[in-house]
Amino acid sequence: MGGMPQPSAPRKTQGRPPRISREEIIETARRIVDEGGVDRLTMRRLATEIGSTPMALYHHVRDKEELLVLLLDDYAARTLRRPELPAHPRERVVVAATAVHEALAACPWIVEVLTADDLMSTTALWFVEQIVDGLVECGLSPDLAVHGYRAIWYYTAGEIVVRTTAARRRADDDRATYREQVFADLDPSELPRLAQVADHWAPLTAEDTYLDGLRALVNGLLAGR
Amino acid sequence: MGGMPQPSAPRKTQGRPPRISREEIIETARRIVDEGGVDRLTMRRLATEIGSTPMALYHHVRDKEELLVLLLDDYAARTLRRPELPAHPRERVVVAATAVHEALAACPWIVEVLTADDLMSTTALWFVEQIVDGLVECGLSPDLAVHGYRAIWYYTAGEIVVRTTAARRRADDDRATYREQVFADLDPSELPRLAQVADHWAPLTAEDTYLDGLRALVNGLLAGR
DNA sequence: CTAACTTTTCTTACATGTACAAAAACTCTC
DNA sequence: GAGAGTTTTTGTACATGTAAGAAAAGTTAG
Incomplete structure (x- = not known):
């Protein structure tokens, strides 16, 4: 049952090494939204763009809504002066x-x-x-x-x-x-x-x-x- | 009085006679929502419940969002005193x-x-x-x-x-x-x-x-x- | 009656989010 | 090195809204 992987890993990494990261996901998602609007942002497109599969995203992000929240946070952090x-x-x-x-x-x-x-x-x-x-x-x-x-x-x-x-x-x-x-x-x-x-x-x-x-x-x- | 293409047609009905009506749709949708919450309301379930097919609904309702607006209006008309x-x-x-x-x-x-x-x-x-x-x-x-x-x-x-x-x-x-x-x-x-x-x-x-x-x-x- | 026309319904198909389970790629213990 | 454990990825599958077009069921004109 779902424990989210927290960023701070106390010991050396165990298990299969990740090929994608939350940051990469957010970054790519931001690019997609910037280029074509939020409607263009689908989990499938995002996955292909990243070179992965849709379900792989779900290990870094609970669901699409959380992704959007993260995107908003990212946006705020970059533009809110x-x-x-x-x-x-x-x-x-x-x-x-x-x-x-x-x-x-x-x-x-x-x-x-x-x-x-x-x-x-x-x-x-x-x-x-x-x-x-x-x-x-x-x-x-x-x-x-x-x-x-x-x-x-x-x-x-x-x-x-x-x-x-x-x-x-x-x-x-x-x-x-x-x-x-x-x-x-x-x-x-x-x-x-x-x-x-x-x-x-x-x-x-x-x-x-x-x-x-x-x-x-x-x-x-x-x-x- | 007349603006919507709905109520009384000036001449006798032409074309295939409807088997379902907007009212019936709203009524049934309301029942579904009352019984099982808004999540239970899907176009497919609504159609089966009514004894029709999903796409038939779309001739009486633009899309699901409009259906929800109609549902809200209906709700308001019945309960807003x-x-x-x-x-x-x-x-x-x-x-x-x-x-x-x-x-x-x-x-x-x-x-x-x-x-x-x-x-x-x-x-x-x-x-x-x-x-x-x-x-x-x-x-x-x-x-x-x-x-x-x-x-x-x-x-x-x-x-x-x-x-x-x-x-x-x-x-x-x-x-x-x-x-x-x-x-x-x-x-x-x-x-x-x-x-x-x-x-x-x-x-x-x-x-x-x-x-x-x-x-x-x-x-x-x-x-x- | 037949053919044209109109309106509603039905069939099929697609894109989407995501549940579930199996597979893969590591590290650790022995 | 073999197996156990852990984490990430992948493959398959389903429910959903709805687009597109074919089919059906009427009415009207000839």
């Missing part, structure tokens, strides 16, 4: 969250992974720290600060997931048309506000308002402090 | 959002669908209306109110997606252990706040703080009004 943080703790929270958001929004293929419980890559933890610390310095108790961070993470992850999926579907005419139809058929006596904004709905929801919402959320979390 | 709304518009927003959140959180299989751009089922639109209207009555312009609604939706969808996926993974020991490991290995000099809360992290993030975050967000959106 720590921004200069402002002195004011509230602004620190906003800047840290925005930096994470920007990095994630730039690689839209992570949607499947983004549903992770938290940002858990070592690289990302620094940002989590900044957010929690900023909230504490603004007067929240540590527990409340963690809750606040979670709220920010929900908002951030939700924004990216919803927006990315929407963009993906926008390529699909039928579904876009369907939404338009829903708004065209609105009964203004029952849903007056929606009827009122019906014709701006698409451009309105296309606008990037992440920062506004984030500021509102952070201000709300810190209200009175 | 309009709550009594408080008079104060700010509370109306909170209550409407909470109602949607509760209904969605109760059926965790929708995660794959939840990434939809918006709540677009006819049933759900009433809730969207309440939220937008409440924000407008609190002093936001219609455009800002739509942005506010979007922020609330991001937060709500994100909460459910993150939380559901987390719960799904919690069944998996290894990954839970991994997270514990990350927190145990924290360097307190680099990440002091996280180290400080490391041992409460799991219970803290298990708490349901949706309402708190929502209130913060709404208050922040309406700050100064």
